[in-house]
Amino acid sequence: MTGLTLYVGNKNYSSWSMRPWIAMTAAGIDFEDVVIPFDFAAGNPDIRVVSPTGKVPLLRHGDMLVWESLAIIEYVAELYPDAGLWPADRLARARARSYSMEMLSGFRALRGACPMNVRREKRALEADAAVRADVARIEQIWKEALAQSGGPFLFGAFSAADAMYAPVVNRFDAYDLVADPGTLGYMERVKALPAFRKWEEAARAEPWIVLEDEI
Numbered sequence: 638m639t640g641l642t643l644y645v646g647n648k649n650y651s652s653w654s655m656r657p658w659i660a661m662t663a664a665g666i667d668f669e670d671v672v673i674p675f676d677f678a679a680g681n682p683d684i685r686v687v688s689p690t691g692k693v694p695l696l697r698h699g700d701m702l703v704w705e706s707l708a709i710i711e712y713v714a715e716l717y718p719d720a721g722l723w724p725a726d727r728l729a730r731a732r733a734r735s736y737s738m739e740m741l742s743g744f745r746a747l748r749g750a751c752p753m754n755v756r757r758e759k760r761a762l763e764a765d766a767a768v769r770a771d772v773a774r775i776e777q778i779w780k781e782a783l784a785q786s787g788g789p790f791l792f793g794a795f796s797a798a799d800a801m802y803a804p805v806v807n808r809f810d811a812y813d814l815v816a817d818p819g820t821l822g823y824m825e826r827v828k829a830l831p832a833f834r835k836w837e838e839a840a841r842a843e844p845w846i847v848l849e850d851e852i
């Protein structure tokens with residue numbers, strides 16, 4: 638056992654939890670997976686007990702706590718330098734981090750209008766201009782990264798950048814937002830990852846329904 642515990646929210650809805658979970662799982666890093674389901678109406682007081690921000694994901698490593706999805710990925714990448722969480726090339730790594738930060742700080746229209754919902758039956762959403770602009774920028778990012786690396790993932794092998802965009806794969810799919818063959822091909826490759834499937838399977842088995850995320 639590595640002594641790492643990752644606290645995550647509902648696998649059906651918690652897109653921020655999915656990012657470090659999928660990065661660590663795809664990289665073969667062993668950790669204890671603890672689900673603390675959230676309820677938007679009431680909040681879940683159990684999250685506050687472990688998390689200084691009252692949010693998940695949260696990583697515990699001995700006495701050390703790390704919060705914020707990307708900070709968790711960075712911490713684990715330093716613990717396991719050979720796991721290939723970031724591209725080996727310095728310039729590629731800088732681009733992977735730029736794209737990852739762009740995800741962390743942006744795409745609010747898409748995130749707000751189309752919450753991640755693994756169980757959602759594919760149904761088209763009437764996207765407004767702001768959502769369409771977010772979708773277009775993400776498609777551009779994927780296209781340019783795949784063209785530069787040659788694929789199959791954004792930087793060749795699966796990396797933290799793919800993990801940061803993994804919940805978008807669900808959103809594009811569930812709300813039927815994209816039609817470009819290159820985009821769809823990348824999504825299929827992400828969806829075929831054992832780590833992605835494992836997360837989906839756990840999400841489907843969850844009993845909790847968060848009405849605000851059922852669009």
Ligand SMILES: N[C@@H](CCC(=O)N[C@@H](CS)C(=O)NCC(=O)O)C(=O)O
Nearest residue numbers: 646651652653675692693694705706
């Ligand atoms: N910027 C944070 C966002 C964390 C976040 O918003 N987590 C949500 C779940 S996806 C949460 O804990 N919500 C529970 C609540 O707000 O009560 C990160 O990247 O980790």
